[in-house]
Amino acid sequence: MDWTILLQQIINGISLGSLYALVAIGYTMVYGILRLINFAHGDLLMFAAYAAIYGMTLFALPWTLSFPLAVLLTGVMGILLDRAAYKPLRDAPRISLLISAIGASFLLENLALVMLGGVPKGFPRPEVFGKVIEVLGVRVQVLTIYTPLVTLVLLLGLLFIIYRTKVGKAMRAASKDFETTRLMGINLDRIIGITFLLGSMLAAAGGIMWAMKYPQVNPFMGVFPGLKAFIAAVLGGIGNILGAVVGGFLLGLGEILIVALVPGLAQYRDALAFFVLILVLLFRPTGLMGEPIIDKS
Amino acid sequence: MDKRKRNLILNGLAVAALFGVLLAFDQFGTNYQVRILNNMAIFITLAVSYNLVNGICGILHLGPNAFITVGAYTSALLTLSPAEKQMTFIIEPLIWPLSVMQAPFVVSLLAGGILATIFAFLISFPVFRVRGDYLAIVTLGFGEVVRVLCNAFQSVTNGPLGLKGLHPHTNLWWSWGIAVLTIVLVTKLVNSSFGRAMKAIREDETAARAMGIDPFKQLLLAFLISAFFSGVAGGLLAHLITTISPTLFTFFLTFNLLMMIVVGGLGSTTGAVLGAALFAWGGEALRIVESPIDLGFFTIPGIPGMRMVVFSLLLMIVIIFARRGLMGRNELSWDGLMGKLKVMAR
Numbered sequence: 001m002d003w004t005i006l007l008q009q010i011i012n013g014i015s016l017g018s019l020y021a022l023v024a025i026g027y028t029m030v031y032g033i034l035r036l037i038n039f040a041h042g043d044l045l046m047f048a049a050y051a052a053i054y055g056m057t058l059f060a061l062p063w064t065l066s067f068p069l070a071v072l073l074t075g076v077m078g079i080l081l082d083r084a085a086y087k088p089l090r091d092a093p094r095i096s097l098l099i100s101a102i103g104a105s106f107l108l109e110n111l112a113l114v115m116l117g118g119v120p121k122g123f124p125r126p127e128v129f130g131k132v133i134e135v136l137g138v139r140v141q142v143l144t145i146y147t148p149l150v151t152l153v154l155l156l157g158l159l160f161i162i163y164r165t166k167v168g169k170a171m172r173a174a175s176k177d178f179e180t181t182r183l184m185g186i187n188l189d190r191i192i193g194i195t196f197l198l199g200s201m202l203a204a205a206g207g208i209m210w211a212m213k214y215p216q217v218n219p220f221m222g223v224f225p226g227l228k229a230f231i232a233a234v235l236g237g238i239g240n241i242l243g244a245v246v247g248g249f250l251l252g253l254g255e256i257l258i259v260a261l262v263p264g265l266a267q268y269r270d271a272l273a274f275f276v277l278i279l280v281l282l283f284r285p286t287g288l289m290g291e292p293i294i295d296k297s
Numbered sequence: 298m299d300k301r302k303r304n305l306i307l308n309g310l311a312v313a314a315l316f317g318v319l320l321a322f323d324q325f326g327t328n329y330q331v332r333i334l335n336n337m338a339i340f341i342t343l344a345v346s347y348n349l350v351n352g353i354c355g356i357l358h359l360g361p362n363a364f365i366t367v368g369a370y371t372s373a374l375l376t377l378s379p380a381e382k383q384m385t386f387i388i389e390p391l392i393w394p395l396s397v398m399q400a401p402f403v404v405s406l407l408a409g410g411i412l413a414t415i416f417a418f419l420i421s422f423p424v425f426r427v428r429g430d431y432l433a434i435v436t437l438g439f440g441e442v443v444r445v446l447c448n449a450f451q452s453v454t455n456g457p458l459g460l461k462g463l464h465p466h467t468n469l470w471w472s473w474g475i476a477v478l479t480i481v482l483v484t485k486l487v488n489s490s491f492g493r494a495m496k497a498i499r500e501d502e503t504a505a506r507a508m509g510i511d512p513f514k515q516l517l518l519a520f521l522i523s524a525f526f527s528g529v530a531g532g533l534l535a536h537l538i539t540t541i542s543p544t545l546f547t548f549f550l551t552f553n554l555l556m557m558i559v560v561g562g563l564g565s566t567t568g569a570v571l572g573a574a575l576f577a578w579g580g581e582a583l584r585i586v587e588s589p590i591d592l593g594f595f596t597i598p599g600i601p602g603m604r605m606v607v608f609s610l611l612l613m614i615v616i617i618f619a620r621r622g623l624m625g626r627n628e629l630s631w632d633g634l635m636g637k638l639k640v641m642a643r
Contacts, residue, residue, distance in 0.1 A: 037434060085613060095563075113602045234431075267448065274438030274442050281426065282426060
């Protein structure tokens with residue numbers, strides 16, 4: 001294979017991987033604190049994409065305003081999701097919480113279907129991102145380069161919040177032990193709310209970039225990115241934010257490179273992620289960077 | 298009269314009553330009514346066998362659609378005649394032994410069940426290494442993998458085109474016969490020492506282990522039996538709708554089953570039956586929310602897809618506010634009914 005094509009594929013893989021990473025962080029943060037797979041997390045991607053579209057078309061906002069607004073709205077949506085679907089079940093068996101999450105996911109998808117229609121909408125991509133530039137002799141879209149950079153900036157911001165602020169300290173405490181955290185005078189519901197806010201905002205950023213990369217926005221667009229991001233989080237070690245990022249990049253690169261190197265496998269691409277998941281759970285259930293999971297029930 | 302004898306007689310009467318109702322619909326019912334009754338029976342078979350894993354054993358398994366797919370394809374490939382198969386597989390011919398095989402309907406149903414069981418056995422080792430959320434996502438993964446494979450293995454499944462022109466073998470007698478058989482066998486299992494062991498695992502796996510129960514064995518048993526009946530029901534479903542393709546067996550199907558057993562009451566076979574019956578009937582009744590409603594002076598336009606919104610809301614409301622569902626973990630039994638009657642007579 002020509003090395004420029006290989007380089008092209010690697011750049012594509014990094015770009016896709018950084019999207020998985022952004023979404024995976026949200027899964028891993030919620031799992032770290034609530035021990036819950038937030039099935040509806042992927043649908044927040046879809047919500048953000050629609051919010052950005054309507055911001056730009058219906059309200060004719062410039063993208064510089066519409067995107068941040070969409071991210072903020074999705075964050076609020078994440079908090080609402082927690083309040084409506086998960087908070088009443090804090091003391092319930094885990095299976096109830098999971099079923100509620102599945103219900104919430106289907107509700108979001110079908111509400112979108114009913115209210116916005118099932119016909120895919122094109123995403124009005126701002127022209128800045130559509131330009132094609134040449135990097136190391138490879139022609140790539142600016143968006144493909146921006147995606148990992150945006151991910152990096154957001155990740156640094158998140159790490160700052162988690163490791164350098166009081167809220168972050170409380171979040172880390174809550175992921176270890178609910179009772180003790182409460183005894184320290186921390187308002188647990190507030191911390192959980194902030195976790196959902198941050199996770200959902202990252203997912204929204206991922207969703208908007210996903211919609212620019214694959215400009216077909218439909219009510220079910222979040223399902224597969226969501227599942228794969230979850231698998232990326234498990235691969236990196238669930239509960240570990242850096243692990244989620246590493247898992248996301250590995251999965252994204254792996255998916256693109258396998259299809260590039262063995263084109264015959266293209267139709268199995270969607271099954272690959274699950275295959276990875278099963279292998280990880282069989283041989284290293286804590287993932288690449290995870291610590292043993294403390295059962296908090 | 299001794300209780301056991303009385304229950305036997307009452308069970309016989311109940312089955313006879315069901316037979317009478319079915320006969321009436323078979324003779325005088327419209328096609329539409331017969332169709333709903335067939336759907337109801339297949340959903341009952343699916344929900345009761347799904348509830349065995351999710352409700353009785355208490356593990357969240359999200360891949361029954363995989364078993365249904367395996368059962369449906371196996372049974373469909375066996376009932377089609379070699380000539381019909383040659384006409385269906387236009388892109389890639391069907392591989393050799395399957396292309397010349399043909400079997401009667403009952404054999405094909407059995408084969409579908411057995412193949413689904415073998416499939417369940419193969420995936421059980423990775424599945425039961427994990428618990429809780431992980432088990433949920435792994436089983437969901439297998440469901441997706443099966444769908445991807447169905448799309449990819451064109452020389453076995455005819456890919457995205459699916460199989461068309463199956464003979465409509467499924468009638469009221471087949472579907473309800475198998476539904477009753479499933480209910481009887483699953484109830485027998487749940488009330489045996491195996492069933493008690495499964496419930497013990499649901500309540501506390503560590504304590505069950507300390508009592509000498511091997512969780513893997515018990516869960517595997519439930520999983521395999523559930524897979525068998527799901528596979529058979531898949532065969533029935535295939536020969537009811539006569540056209541199958543991978544899009545029919547997505548996670549959507551699993552979601553519907555989950556809703557039936559949650560609304561009925563996780564862990565109750567009676568609940569699963571009620572949930573499935575309500576779903577089959579309610580799904581049709583709710584069509585009014587999707588069709589235009591004429592109020593005389595104003596017409597409310599129908600909203601397609603509204604049913605799923607109602608269903609997902611229903612699932613969330615039940616799980617948040619009425620976690621026990623309709624039946625909780627209780628079962629309908631003649632002893633219980635007679636007790637109630639006696640109290641009322643007093």
